[in-house]
Amino acid sequence: MKVGVIMGSDSDLPVMQKALDVFAEFGVECEVILASAHRTPDAVKEFAEGAEARGIDCIIAGAGMAAHLAGVVAAFTPLPVIGVPLAGGSLKGMDALLATVQMPSGMPVATVAINGAGNGALLALQILAVGNAALRAKYKAYRKHMSDQVAAKNLKLQEQLKKS
Structure with a gap:
């Protein structure tokens, strides 16, 4: 079992650390990367397209403000993607929440609460647990x-x- 964790900025780490802590508690391996949907789109595409081949089973994407990261990741992988909208900017995360949850038909992204990285990790664990009794x-x-x-x-x- 392996989860991919991608965040759009190093300033996202304090919130996304909650997800990493949950995975550590459950003994689930993580591949963590910092890449921006807008500033480094090629890196996001490479991460998402190759995730399945690298043994990743589920991806958590945390981003604030325009927050297109989870949707861009979902566009390049068949794996389940969980979006974590992060608080920030003048709208305090509402823009990130709406950008993450309002995905077009056929391109789902599960979305947790603003700054809900811990719940995002727990949702990923539930997805992984479908095929893992332990x-x-x-x-x-x-x-x-x-x-x-x-x-x-x-x-x-x-x-x-x-x-x-």
């Missing part, structure tokens, strides 16, 4: 752990409310 079990355990944390916090809250 990863699916890890993901189920992750979800159970989250559920247990919420239940424990609720118990603590109920105890505090009784004391009030």
